[in-house]
Amino acid sequence: MFKEMRRSDKMLSNEEMLDIMKTTEFGILSTIGKNGFPYGVPVNFVYKDNYIYFHAALTGHKLENISFNNKVSFCVVKDVELIPDDFNTKFKSVIAFGEVEEVSEDKKNEIFILILEKFSKDFMKPGIEYVKKSGSSAKIFAIKIEHITAKGKK
Numbered sequence: 001m002f003k004e005m006r007r008s009d010k011m012l013s014n015e016e017m018l019d020i021m022k023t024t025e026f027g028i029l030s031t032i033g034k035n036g037f038p039y040g041v042p043v044n045f046v047y048k049d050n051y052i053y054f055h056a057a058l059t060g061h062k063l064e065n066i067s068f069n070n071k072v073s074f075c076v077v078k079d080v081e082l083i084p085d086d087f088n089t090k091f092k093s094v095i096a097f098g099e100v101e102e103v104s105e106d107k108k109n110e111i112f113i114l115i116l117e118k119f120s121k122d123f124m125k126p127g128i129e130y131v132k133k134s135g136s137s138a139k140i141f142a143i144k145i146e147h148i149t150a151k152g153k154k
Helices: 014-023 060-067 106-120 119-138
Strands: 026-033 038-044 047-050 051-056 071-083 088-102 139-151
Touching: 014 047, 014 071, 014 088, 014 139, 026 060, 026 139, 038 060, 047 060, 047 106, 071 139, 106 119, 106 139
Parallel strands: none
Antiparallel strands: 026 038, 026 071, 047 051, 051 139, 071 088, 088 139
16 A cells, blocks of 8 residues: 655664654644645654654644545654755655544643653643643644654765
């Protein structure tokens, strides 16, 4: 169902892929809407146990697309370095494919804590208070990864 990586010589190890997914700050979520056009939007995310989690407002373009078709792709890029004299670029990237669904209300706080730990670890106490006050004005989504590849030029 998914194509194999064309340049297998650039394939990164599972450990490198995990490092990229755990340390990169944002990725591009790509969805398809009723009009048939792809929509790519940057989102902050956390990765855990073969799932990608992100938060969203209660309404919006990406939510409309997800409700139309929950199959998505997700791409992250890290350690980009242009090499002008070689007409090339060093990079590390991950592309994942999966189905996305909203996280249940009882699991939402657990994911908010993961997000706080990744992006605001020095401000956990005020972050938890912020989530208590504002958490109901956001949704959490999970992408269950069905296929993932990591690629890089070293």
